[in-house]
Amino acid sequence: MATKKEKPLAEKFAEAKGRVEGLKKRPSNDQLLELYAYYKQATDGDVTGSRPGMLDLKGRAKFDAWAKAKGTGKDDAMKKYVALVDRLSAELG
Secondary structure, three states, rough: OOOOOOOOOHHHHHHHHHHHHHOOOOOHHHHHHHHHHHHHHHHHHHOOOOOOOOHHHHHHHHHHHHOOOOOOOHHHHHHHHHHHHHHHHHOOO
């Protein structure tokens, strides 16, 4: 009996990115920031540069979310991103 081979993490990550774009309902801002943080951490590593200024609310929120994921390894960030997309798919369709 053949066992089903586990997909590589990078493949799961790419599929999750496609699935999140096809959700029926828009995730909340907090969920979007969490997705952004894990995606950026997985693709670019730790946040760099300076925090955007007071008037750039969206930029600041994204920077802060990404900064919370600082120190998370690439594979861990991918796993957390995939798990979050799985949860959102179940909640939002």
